[in-house]
Amino acid sequence: MTTERTSRQSFLxxxxxxxxxxxxxxxxxxxxxxSHIVQQLGHIGFSRIGICDPDVAEESNLNRLVGATExxxxxxxxxxxxxxxxxxxxxxxxxxxxxxxxxxEHANTIADVDLIFGCLDGYAARRDxxxxxxxxxxxxxDIGMDVHRADGAAxxxxxxxxxxxxxGPCMWxxxxxxxVVLTREAEKYGAAGPRPQVVWPxxxxxxxxxxxAVDLLTGWTQQRPPIYLELxxxxxxxxxxxxxxxxxxxxxxxxxxxxxxxxxxxxxxKVR
Amino acid sequence: MTVHVRLTSALxxxxxxxxxxxxxxxxxxxxxxxGRQALTSSGVLVIVIAFDPVADSDYEDDPSVGAxxxxxxxxxxxxxxxxxxxxxxxxxxxxxxxxPRFSRTDLAQLPPVMxxxxxxxxxxxxxxxVFSDDDCxxxxxxxxxxxxxxxxxxxxxxxPMQLIGVRR
Numbered sequence: 354m355t356t357e358r359t360s361r362q363s364f365l366x367x368x369x370x371x372x373x374x375x376x377x378x379x380x381x382x383x384x385x386x387x388s389h390i391v392q393q394l395g396h397i398g399f400s401r402i403g404i405c406d407p408d409v410a411e412e413s414n415l416n417r418l419v420g421a422t423e424x425x426x427x428x429x430x431x432x433x434x435x436x437x438x439x440x441x442x443x444x445x446x447x448x449x450x451x452x453x454x455x456x457x458e459h460a461n462t463i464a465d466v467d468l469i470f471g472c473l474d475g476y477a478a479r480r481d482x483x484x485x486x487x488x489x490x491x492x493x494x495d496i497g498m499d500v501h502r503a504d505g506a507a508x509x510x511x512x513x514x515x516x517x518x519x520x521g522p523c524m525w526x527x528x529x530x531x532x533v534v535l536t537r538e539a540e541k542y543g544a545a546g547p548r549p550q551v552v553w554p555x556x557x558x559x560x561x562x563x564x565x566a567v568d569l570l571t572g573w574t575q576q577r578p579p580i581y582l583e584l585x586x587x588x589x590x591x592x593x594x595x596x597x598x599x600x601x602x603x604x605x606x607x608x609x610x611x612x613x614x615x616x617x618x619x620x621x622x623k624v625r
Numbered sequence: 626m627t628v629h630v631r632l633t634s635a636l637x638x639x640x641x642x643x644x645x646x647x648x649x650x651x652x653x654x655x656x657x658x659x660g661r662q663a664l665t666s667s668g669v670l671v672i673v674i675a676f677d678p679v680a681d682s683d684y685e686d687d688p689s690v691g692a693x694x695x696x697x698x699x700x701x702x703x704x705x706x707x708x709x710x711x712x713x714x715x716x717x718x719x720x721x722x723x724x725p726r727f728s729r730t731d732l733a734q735l736p737p738v739m740x741x742x743x744x745x746x747x748x749x750x751x752x753x754x755v756f757s758d759d760d761c762x763x764x765x766x767x768x769x770x771x772x773x774x775x776x777x778x779x780x781x782x783x784x785p786m787q788l789i790g791v792r793r
Contacts, residue, residue, distance in 0.1 A: 372788065375791050376786070459666075461664065462667075464665045465627075465629060465670060467788065488663075489670065490633065491631075492786070518784065520633050520783075568784075568785070569785055570785060571785065578784060611633060612674060613674070614710070615661075617661045617663075617672040618660070618661025618662050618663040618670070618712075619662065619663045621661070
């Protein structure tokens with residue numbers, strides 16, 4: 354049953370409030386994208402939220418970190434505490450699991466959640482998180498943005514929302530991850546400098562990610578949610594990339610076979 | 626400590642379809658689900674990956690119970706769990722809406738069926754799952770523990786996601 358608070362979202366279904374209250378989600382990375390997601394989860398009524406980040410608020414975050422204040426920067430507030438404050442301010446009864454540190458340090462807690470929002474920087478970080486999510490059969494909704502600058506041309510803002518659903522195509526299948534981008538990233542390691550980040554594209558990507566999560570949990574659109582959306586930040590459009598038509602999305606993922614026991618759970622030693 | 630079970634919607638659909646098939650004389654169908662466990666900060670997560678129905682010929686005709694399976698069915702399940710190094714669950718269904726309950730017969734007769742799994746794959750969880758039309762109830766034995774624990778949640782991963790048997 355929906356309540357007065359959620360009466361305007363009752364079209365999501367009779368049991369949507371229960372579903373939001375029962376589902377356990379984690380938001381990994383509480384920067385520009387993750388802070389938007391956390392805020393929306395609080396508004397919608399998600400009540401079991403794990404939030405993970407190793408950083409404290411800095412002045413350069415204030416252009417995009419939703420919920421952060423100048424005072425937070427002054428006292429060096431942890432991003433997890435800023436996010437927790439935001440959720441609790443919207444929903445005092447929410448059970449917020451504050452996971453300060455890198456997500457790998459909290460893997461045993463994150464393994465228990467039903468859905469992960471991945472808001473990490475970099476290809477290698479996404480590779481590792483997707484591998485973890487697949488091993489534990491957890492849907493992962495990944496978002497990220499970047500700004501590229503070619504000589505003389507206007508900066509090009511891009512981003513993505515990828516739904517990595519166990520059994521479905523992974524980031525490798527979609528060619529978002531490949532050895533070229535991983536090698537390039539590894540070569541630049543330590544020399545990348547601060548990545549451009551602004552608030553509005555993160556808002557678009559985060560809203561799409563939350564919208565997909567709500568649809569996954571309620572099925573209100575009665576459609577299969579998108580697998581891959583690409584943001585053109587200059588024209589402010591979010592759409593499936595044209596190259597998606599080249600891939601057979603019905604083909605089982607060969608990188609993370611869904612029917613292979615050995616690809617799931619904790620590693621075990623088997624004597625043959 | 627919690628025991629959380631997770632499986633894909635495709636596998637869940639297969640299991641449900643199989644358990645709803647009529648049998649020549651048994652009133653209920655039975656199968657075994659296999660998976661791997663992961664230790665979590667709150668307990669154990671069992672990721673179910675495969676399901677084998679009990680063969681028609683491995684049922685014994687006993688009108689006093691919903692279904693009785695013979696030693697060959699259990700031996701096959703034990704062998705499969707051993708080959709996979711897997712956690713294993715005895716699975717059946719009570720075809721009604723709402724939370725299902727294990728019958729007195731279930732609780733008396735099914736735990737001994739799963740007991741040998743503790744010796745064959747000692748490092749994995751074993752248990753019982755009973756599905757209804759829209760819910761699930763489960764019991765699980767975690768390695769190193771003598772008594773069973775109630776399964777606290779079953780997550781069906783797909784589109785839409787289903788959270789059934791949630792007793793959080």
